[in-house]
Amino acid sequence: MLAHSLPGIIPGVFTWSVITLMLSGCLAFLYPLLRRLMLAYPAPLRTTLIVLIAAAPSLIASIVLVLYASPELSHLFIHEHCHGDVCGAHSLHMPISTQTSAGLVILSVLALFLMGYLALRQLSKGKRYSATLAMLSEARPNQDFRLIQTEQPAAWCVGLLRPQIYLSQGLINQVSKQQLQTMLAHEHAHVSRRDNLRKFLVHWFTFPWPRAKAQQIRQDLLQDTENTCDLMAVEFTQTSAEELGELLNTVEQYCAEHGKQHQVTSEQRLAAFKHEMRLYQEFDKAHWRRLLLALSGSFLMGAVLFIAAAFVSHPVLEWLSR
Numbered sequence: 001m002l003a004h005s006l007p008g009i010i011p012g013v014f015t016w017s018v019i020t021l022m023l024s025g026c027l028a029f030l031y032p033l034l035r036r037l038m039l040a041y042p043a044p045l046r047t048t049l050i051v052l053i054a055a056a057p058s059l060i061a062s063i064v065l066v067l068y069a070s071p072e073l074s075h076l077f078i079h080e081h082c083h084g085d086v087c088g089a090h091s092l093h094m095p096i097s098t099q100t101s102a103g104l105v106i107l108s109v110l111a112l113f114l115m116g117y118l119a120l121r122q123l124s125k126g127k128r129y130s131a132t133l134a135m136l137s138e139a140r141p142n143q144d145f146r147l148i149q150t151e152q153p154a155a156w157c158v159g160l161l162r163p164q165i166y167l168s169q170g171l172i173n174q175v176s177k178q179q180l181q182t183m184l185a186h187e188h189a190h191v192s193r194r195d196n197l198r199k200f201l202v203h204w205f206t207f208p209w210p211r212a213k214a215q216q217i218r219q220d221l222l223q224d225t226e227n228t229c230d231l232m233a234v235e236f237t238q239t240s241a242e243e244l245g246e247l248l249n250t251v252e253q254y255c256a257e258h259g260k261q262h263q264v265t266s267e268q269r270l271a272a273f274k275h276e277m278r279l280y281q282e283f284d285k286a287h288w289r290r291l292l293l294a295l296s297g298s299f300l301m302g303a304v305l306f307i308a309a310a311f312v313s314h315p316v317l318e319w320l321s322r
Helices: 002-038 043-068 099-136 169-174 177-193 195-205 211-237 241-257 266-285 287-320
Strands: 137-139 146-148 155-158 164-168
Touching (some): 002 043, 002 099, 002 211, 043 195, 043 266, 043 287, 099 137, 099 155, 099 164, 099 195, 146 169, 155 177, 164 169, 169 241, 177 195, 177 211, 177 241, 195 211, 211 266, 241 266
Parallel strands (some): 146 164
Antiparallel strands (some): 137 146, 155 164
């Protein structure tokens, strides 16, 4: 049965890959402009928009592929033309009859399988890492985090679908009870938002992007995620900006004493937090209007990309298959 299905599956994989690459290149080119537009919105909304931008090529390519497989729908986007004696509405016509077209199809299928292998390998490494941390840590009574006996300052969560929070003994010894509650609230924000899963998806969705643009969008997601969790932690614990600054300075100094340096200083992170807090408060006053504008813009961009992909991809694919 698999052998009979391959003639239909392989061209479908090739079609999806080509459309995804085309749209990924388009969005990578547009991302600097989109990034400037998103700066007017607070970090929580920006993280969602970044995930949508990264996922858009794959999602739109899947919809276009379904469209091409439905002759009764595809005629709305594909000009009437003939293949030999066959004219009128038809499914995507991809005769793989030359060495070039066969090579492109094989290359796209192999590249997709390689991506899948690398993603599964990363998941496997993450699972082993989680298992190792579970063995090296201990549960605290009436606490929802696991403790690691080390003087190195550390607080983080591990896992995609069911994240687990880990704290080091050195960090607990260094901060006050109030500061510890703020740090735990920050990590709980990561857990509730499934931020590890978001970063994993954005990493692989942007795998076809040019390297510099892929690194940029991933770094933006990381920074916006941290700012979002800072906002959620401060709101939950009623911590002031000054108290957050003291916590960041304490952690930074303790890290420096143990030879661990951060790319972003505590002053830079506090300044970013204050800026995000202003954006968040301004956005809250005009919440529905600005949220509607962001959603409308996202939908419009997706619709334009879909229509462009539906019109352009068909002749490109048939040209590549010659």
